[in-house]
Every structure is written in C-alpha cells, then in structure tokens.
Amino acid sequence: MKKVVLNGNMKVLVLILGLLMMSVHCLFAQTEKYDESTKQELTSLSKQKWQWMADRNVDSLNVLFHQEAVFVHMGGTMTKEQELNTIKSGGIHYKHTEIKETSVRFVGNTAIILDRIRLTAVVGGNEVVNPFMVTEVYVPIDGKWKLGSLSFTRLLGD
Incomplete structure (x- = not known):
C-alpha cells in the first residue's frame, strides 16, 4: 500500500x-430546529397580535412585546411604552387588518414574519386604509416568543 x-x-x-x-x-x-408547527404557532401569534391591537388589548400586547422592542411607522419610530400608550389612547386605532399573505423565516433563533396586509386604521381622528408589508421580528425568551420589532412599509398598490 x-x-x-x-x-x-x-x-x-x-x-x-x-x-x-x-x-x-x-x-x-x-x-x-424549527418545523412547520413552529411556523404555524408564530403565524397564529401574529394574527392574535393584530386582533389585540384592534381591541386595544394593551395588557396582552405588553406581555408579547419585548422591553427593548422598536416600532417603525410611516411617521417615525416608537419604543414599547410609546406604542402601547398610542394604542391605549387611540392615537392609532388598528381598526381592521386584512392579512393577504404571510411568510415565516428563521435566522438562527430569530423568527421573521412578513405580512402583506391592508390596514384600516384611525389616525388622528381620520380613517385611513393603506397597503403595507409588515416585518415582525420575534425572539424566543424563556420558552416564549417575544416581539422585538414591528415595521410598516407602505406599498404602492394593494
């Protein structure tokens, strides 16, 4: 050999x-590590979040939102506290969210959800309807998914 x-x-x-x-x-x-059931869990959590926002259920949102979460709107950014106060006061009322398409992806332990939505909201007393691509970032903390970021990108068409 x-x-x-x-x-x-x-x-x-x-x-x-x-x-x-x-x-x-x-x-x-x-x-x-993450299978279809985890994707379904996150999709359901995201849908539940939209309902809590419509219902102004700030107690449930407070549990879901990570303390360091950031929220990006067309008019600027907010902290967790600012977002919850805006929802509670009615500064933005997420009246109805029509979810047209959802996808879930993972980068390590981080989940990224993309929702293409048609949002009916009341902002400053005026009802507005806008198409958005919404990016939600979730991280697992102590066995629970926490929302770390919610960003709205306005789309040109429905």
Whole structure:
C-alpha cells in the first residue's frame, strides 16, 4: 500500500473542506430546529397580535412585546411604552387588518414574519386604509416568543 503525503497546499485544502462540511452540517441542524408547527404557532401569534391591537388589548400586547422592542411607522419610530400608550389612547386605532399573505423565516433563533396586509386604521381622528408589508421580528425568551420589532412599509398598490 502506497503512503499518501500531503503538501502544504493540500493540507490547507483538506482543512477548508472539513470546515465547510462542518458548517453545512451546523446550518442544516439549526434550520431543522424549527418545523412547520413552529411556523404555524408564530403565524397564529401574529394574527392574535393584530386582533389585540384592534381591541386595544394593551395588557396582552405588553406581555408579547419585548422591553427593548422598536416600532417603525410611516411617521417615525416608537419604543414599547410609546406604542402601547398610542394604542391605549387611540392615537392609532388598528381598526381592521386584512392579512393577504404571510411568510415565516428563521435566522438562527430569530423568527421573521412578513405580512402583506391592508390596514384600516384611525389616525388622528381620520380613517385611513393603506397597503403595507409588515416585518415582525420575534425572539424566543424563556420558552416564549417575544416581539422585538414591528415595521410598516407602505406599498404602492394593494
């Protein structure tokens, strides 16, 4: 049997291939962590959030929103406290949300939900209807999903 001797370049190549194979394995192991039932759980949670917003249920929203959550609206950004106060006071009343399309993706332990919606809201006493792509970012904290970010991007058409 002939002995194979690796030169310096071949050793580097073998090392790189080994690391690449380990990285691919870790990537697949991480994406397998969340299955369809987790996606369904998050989709349901997102729908429930829209209903809580319509109902001005700030107690449930307070539990769902992470303390460091950020909210991006057409007119600016808000903290958790500002968002809850705006909902409670009626500064923005999320009257009805028609969800047209939802997708859930994972980046590590972070869940990203994209909702294409048609939102009917009362803002400053005026009812407005706008199409949005809404990005929701959820992180698992102590076995529960917490909303870390909610961003509205107005779409040009329905």
